[in-house]
Each structure stands twice: as C-alpha cells, then as structure tokens.
Amino acid sequence: MKYGWVVLLLLVVGMSPRKSEAQVELYGNFGATLLNNLSTKDTLYGGTGGLIVDGPTWHHMVISADIQGRFMRKSGESLNGAAAGPRFSFPLKRHGLTPYAEFLVGFARYNNSIYTYQPMGPTTDGQMQINGGIAKRVSPRWDVDLNYSYSQFYALGGEYNPKEIGAGVIYHFVKR
Numbered sequence: 001m002k003y004g005w006v007v008l009l010l011l012v013v014g015m016s017p018r019k020s021e022a023q024v025e026l027y028g029n030f031g032a033t034l035l036n037n038l039s040t041k042d043t044l045y046g047g048t049g050g051l052i053v054d055g056p057t058w059h060h061m062v063i064s065a066d067i068q069g070r071f072m073r074k075s076g077e078s079l080n081g082a083a084a085g086p087r088f089s090f091p092l093k094r095h096g097l098t099p100y101a102e103f104l105v106g107f108a109r110y111n112n113s114i115y116t117y118q119p120m121g122p123t124t125d126g127q128m129q130i131n132g133g134i135a136k137r138v139s140p141r142w143d144v145d146l147n148y149s150y151s152q153f154y155a156l157g158g159e160y161n162p163k164e165i166g167a168g169v170i171y172h173f174v175k176r
Contacts, residue, residue, distance in 0.1 A: 023054040023176075029145060029168020033072045035079060036161050044079055046072035048166060052087060062089045066102050072164075079153070079162060081108030083129055096137030104129040108153050110160065125154040135170055143170040 028049040035042045050068030057063075064087040072079045083106030091098045106129075111122040133147030145168050153160040 024173045025052040025054070025170050026050075026173070027052065027145065027168060027170040029147065029166040031072075031147075031149075031164045031166025031168075033079065033162045033164040035072075035077075036163070042074065042077060044072035044074045044077065044162075046070070048164075048168070052170075060090060062091060063087075064089065066104060068104065070108075070164075072162075076113040078111045079108055081127055081153075082106045083127060085129075089135075098135045098137070098143070099133070100135065101130075101132045104131065108151075110153065110155050123155045127151055127153045137176070140175040141172045143172070144168075145170055 026049075028047060030047055031045070033044045033046070035044055048068055048070045050066055053065045055063045055065065065084070066087040067082075067084045069082050070080065083104035085102060085104035087100055087102035089098050089100035106127055107124055108127045109122065109124045129149055129151045131147060131149040133145055135143040135145045137143050145166075147164075147166050147168075149162075149164040149166070151162040151164075153162060
C-alpha cells in the first residue's frame with residue numbers, strides 16, 4: 001500500500017492536459033570554453049551543433065530530447081564530445097523569449113600535445129553537462145541563442161570541468 005500514492009501520482013500526471021507538437025530544430029553555436037584542471041587553465045574555441053526533438057508540453061513547459069556534438073580546440077589541445085539528454089524549455093508569450101535548461105550525458109575525447117609533463121595522452125571518458133540559456137525568436141523559423149554550459153569530464157579522476165559560453169542560431173523545420 002505504500003506504493004499506492006506513487007501509482008496515483010503517476011495516473012494524475014499521465015492524465016493531465018498536455019499537447020504534443022512534433023517540432024524538430026537544428027542548432028549551431030560558437031563558444032569559448034574555459035578548461036580547468038588542477039595544474040592548468042586554458043581557453044579553447046569551437047562550435048557546438050545539435051538536434052532537438054520536442055516532446056509533450058506540460059503546464060507551459062516543453063520537454064524535448066537534445067543530441068549534440070561539441071568540437072573545441074586551440075593549438076595542439078582539443079576537447080571533442082557527444083552527449084544526449086532531456087531539455088526543459090519555458091516559452092514566454094511576451095517578447096518571444098524561451099529560457100531553457102538541460103542535462104546531458106555522453107563521452108568526450110581530450111587530446112593534449114602541448115603539456116608533455118602531464119602523464120596522459122589522448123583519452124576518451126564520460127562526461128555530464130548542465131546547460132542553460134535563453135533563445136529569442138527572430139522569425140517563424142529562426143531563433144538566436146545565448147547559453148552557458150558546465151561540464152564534468154572524468155579524465156584523470158574527474159579533475160576537468162569545462163565551462164562554456166556560446167552564442168548561435170536555432171532553425172525550426174516547421175514554422176511556429
């Protein structure tokens with residue numbers, strides 16, 4: 001009987017009014033990543049691209065799936081990765097603004113040919129990202145986007161914590 005409340009909650013949430021719009025968006029942005037570890041701080045530059053598939057709308061919140069690739073580098077040092085996860089956006093009626101947050105998991109490859117004193121060559125490890133930003137609608141198919149990303153890359157015991165600030169565009173395949 002102690003699971004009865006959980007079942008009731010799932011039934012109520014499952015029967016709540018919501019709508020689903022099959023919206024697919026493609027995005028790209030340019031960003032600067034501050035790559036911190038215990039011994040160095042470097043800034044890498046590059047792009048992020050991805051695909052967003054919108055799911056149901058629930059109480060003014062759009063739940064989507066995001067799949068992205070990130071490619072950052074600077075003279076002999078690079079951090080490239082892929083990640084996927086849920087995205088929660090909150091479209092506002094005024095001014096065409098849409099704040100969002102997402103949690104992504106995946107893998108990344110770090111390659112460093114500059115710091116030869118470090119005991120690591122190229123490595124591929126898991127990563128987690130917490131991303132947030134705001135998109136501004138500029139036309140029925142285009143948005144501009146400002147975002148921030150905090151990542152945990154698990155190389156060398158998890159001491160790498162890339163932080164990225166980026167700006168880009170979002171293309172909607174279906175007019176809104």
